[in-house]
Amino acid sequence: MALLPIWRSIETKLHAAVLVMSLLLVCSSPWIFIAKQLSPKAGFWDVFHVYGGLFTAVIGLLFAIKVCTKGQWRLFFPWLVADFSQLKADIFGMVKGRLPLSGGKGLLSVIEGGGVILLLLVAISGVLWYLADPSDALMWRSYHKVFAQGFIGFIVIHLLLALLHIRDFFG
Template identity: 85%
Template sequence: MALLPIWRSIQTKLHGIVLVMALTLVCTSPWILIGKQLRSNAGFWDIFHVYGGLFTAVIAVLFAIKVCVKGQWRLFFPWLVADFNQLNADISGMVKGRLPLSGGKGLLSVIEGVGVILLLLVALSGVIWYLADPSDALMWRSYHQVLAQGFIGFVVIHVLLALLHIRDFFG
């Protein structure tokens, strides 16, 4: 029970920590020079990317737990239980020119769920790249890069959808 207050304190900050770490890792990734493994004379950004990435992997798992506890996973992953009602309604509404509402089991929540999956896949591929035998490391590096590009695409969509969400406060 002593961990419950600590968990509550951490979970309120997870989205922000994921945001800051992911953006920092993405924005500094062009400056890193890592192939099969971290070089002995690695620069600051190489070291930060590896160990900041490992930290972010832990935070990503905690974030995924946070969004899935107490049945919330049904909001982000309704397709796992073949619940497509609100998703279909949102898509039908878009065809008719209506923007989907935030919350519930609709399109915006499903997109957020895809983002959580991409975040976990980027984290997992980075951890495996870090742990991989040098003969397999470049393969995992390429997986990590492709998944990171997918995650970047998600972040762009997420920001655009967040801007749409602002309209809910003024609409």
């Protein structure tokens, strides 16, 4: 039970930590020169990307656990139990010119669930790239880049949706 207060302290900071680390990794990725493995002469950004990425994989997994506990997974992944009612209502509402509301099992939550999946795919492929035999490393690197590009797209969409969420406070 002594771990519960520690977990509560950590879980309140996970979203911000994942956001900051993801942005640092994405923004520094153009300077990464890693192919099969980290060179002994690797520069700061290469080392930061590898070890910052491993740290982000850990906090990303903790974040995924956080959003899936206490039944919250049903909000982000309602399709796992074939619950499409609010998602359909949001989509039909958008066709009629209504913006979807945040929360619940609707479009915005499903998009956030997709972001959690992409985060995990980026983390898993990055860890496997790090651990892979050099003969398989380039394959995992290519997967990692594809998933990272999808995650970057999600970050942009998530930012736009966050602006819609702010509208809920003033609307």
